[in-house]
Amino acid sequence: MDIKVLGxxxxxxTNTLALIEQIxxxxxxxxxxxxxxxxxxxxxxRVMSLPGVVIDGKVVHAGGMPSRDKIESWFQG
Amino acid sequence: MRGWTHRQPLVFLFVSxxxxxxxxxxxxxxxxxxxxxxxxxRSSRLGSALQFFLYDTPKxxxxxxxxxxxxxxxxxxxxxxRTRAILAGRVEGVANAMAAGLGIVTPFCSxxxxxxxxxxxxxxxPLGVTFSFLIAAPMVNEVALALxxxxxxxxxxxxxxxxxxxxxxIAGWVIGRLKMEAHLEDWVRDMPRFSPDEADSAMTLPQRIxxxxxxxxxxxxxxxxxxxxxxxxxxxxxxxxxEDFMASILGKDxxxxxxxxxxxxxxxxxxxxxxxxxxxxxxxxGAALGTVLAFMMSVIALSLPEMVILRKVLKLRLIAVxxxxxxxxxxxxxxxxxxxM
Numbered sequence: 001m002d003i004k005v006l007g008x009x010x011x012x013x014t015n016t017l018a019l020i021e022q023i024x025x026x027x028x029x030x031x032x033x034x035x036x037x038x039x040x041x042x043x044x045x046r047v048m049s050l051p052g053v054v055i056d057g058k059v060v061h062a063g064g065m066p067s068r069d070k071i072e073s074w075f076q077g
Numbered sequence: 078m079r080g081w082t083h084r085q086p087l088v089f090l091f092v093s094x095x096x097x098x099x100x101x102x103x104x105x106x107x108x109x110x111x112x113x114x115x116x117x118x119r120s121s122r123l124g125s126a127l128q129f130f131l132y133d134t135p136k137x138x139x140x141x142x143x144x145x146x147x148x149x150x151x152x153x154x155x156x157x158x159r160t161r162a163i164l165a166g167r168v169e170g171v172a173n174a175m176a177a178g179l180g181i182v183t184p185f186c187s188x189x190x191x192x193x194x195x196x197x198x199x200x201x202x203p204l205g206v207t208f209s210f211l212i213a214a215p216m217v218n219e220v221a222l223a224l225x226x227x228x229x230x231x232x233x234x235x236x237x238x239x240x241x242x243x244x245x246x247i248a249g250w251v252i253g254r255l256k257m258e259a260h261l262e263d264w265v266r267d268m269p270r271f272s273p274d275e276a277d278s279a280m281t282l283p284q285r286i287x288x289x290x291x292x293x294x295x296x297x298x299x300x301x302x303x304x305x306x307x308x309x310x311x312x313x314x315x316x317x318x319x320e321d322f323m324a325s326i327l328g329k330d331x332x333x334x335x336x337x338x339x340x341x342x343x344x345x346x347x348x349x350x351x352x353x354x355x356x357x358x359x360x361x362x363g364a365a366l367g368t369v370l371a372f373m374m375s376v377i378a379l380s381l382p383e384m385v386i387l388r389k390v391l392k393l394r395l396i397a398v399x400x401x402x403x404x405x406x407x408x409x410x411x412x413x414x415x416x417x418m
Contacts, residue, residue, distance in 0.1 A: 007188070008188050008191070008386070009188075010186070010187070010188035012186070012188070013188065039191055039192075039195075039389055039390075040264060042192060043192060043195050043196075043268065046196070047192055047196075048157040048158060048161070048189065048192050048193045048196040049157055049184070049185075049186070049189040049192065049193065050186075050188050050189050050192060051188075063156075063157070063184060063189065064184070064186070064291075064295065065295070067291060
């Protein structure tokens with residue numbers, strides 16, 4: 001799974017990255033995790049609120065920090 | 078608990094509203110009882126400050142929780158995508174008013190200012206309308222309104238909201254008339270345009286309740302230390318600073334006080350929670366209401382961190398115009414208010 005966190009450096013963005021990494025480790029799922037903080041790159045995903053989360057090229061979340069439940073649901077199935 | 082609120086969302090909402098209201102009404106008598114139990118003379122300065130703190134802290138927290146929860150639910154209806162779809166291509170004037178109103182109910186955080194701004198531009202929302210939204214959103218937020226209501230009563234909360242909307246609408250409209258589209262950064266103007274599609278945002282009521290809870294955890298969880306600190310400062314001033322101390326500096330008669338207050342406010346950045354209890358103490362000690370409201374608006378609406386963020390999409394001239402127009406609007410609000418009240 002390729003996961004990108006879109007954010008410009010505020011607390012929510014940093015915390016989201018950390019939480020995703022932690023949960024992926026707990027579930028034992030192999031991921032490539034990266035942060036996108038260049039605004040032009042962020043806009044290419046057409047999100048309007050940050051932080052955003054993109055998994056394998058698809059936007060799965062935008063705006064505020066995703067809940068633990070939501071992150072875990074990405075690793076199911 | 079989660080299962081129950083999901084199965085009977087309406088019952089949950091009704092019962093929790095009743096409980097909340099009951100709790101709210103109990104707080105003042107509870108605080109008096111608490112102070113009576115302490116080894117402090119009630120009419121002394123310490124007693125006065127303590128009662129203020131013990132009543133206002135839980136009162137403000139309970140009020141804030143209620144308001145933030147409701148707004149968390151309302152926010153789930155007004156996503157940025159829907160707001161953008163509503164505003165795209167509308168005639169200015171009316172659109173400015175709608176944008177300002179939507180700014181209150183659409184969730185917004187400073188770090189989203191840039192993507193939101195660009196998203197609006199791409200969808201054909203006029204520049205001035207986008208600014209009306211950007212001015213209203215941080216300034217007239219539910220935290221500020223809840224705190225104003227809790228500490229000053231509904232009239233002042235309503236006035237703040239009305240004046241805030243007025244500044245947002247007029248300033249945004251003025252900026253629109255100045256036709257400064259050329260002062261957007263080039264790469265922003267070069268971004269592809271598209272007609273806005275409304276993202277699929279159908280949520281069930283239980284999901285919206287969850288959104289309300291998430292909002293409370295996030296906002297109240299982040300802001301409560303500031304509230305405690307702010308009210309403690311307010312309590313200290315309430316009990317110990319002599320009356321009319323502030324009047325000489327910030328009172329109605331000092332004609333330069335409104336301008337001074339705004340100038341002080343521009344470089345300051347505080348969230349609404351931190352500044353309002355201090356504002357209350359200032360008011361209680363004689364500062365004029367118009368001056369204090371102007372100060373508060375200036376601190377919240379013209380935040381330096383947000384300007385730094387917006388610098389990525391706006392050229393310096395446009396940022397300067399933005400600050401100038403909003404500051405003027407707040408200035409007028411402050412002076413008129415002092416003159417009329």
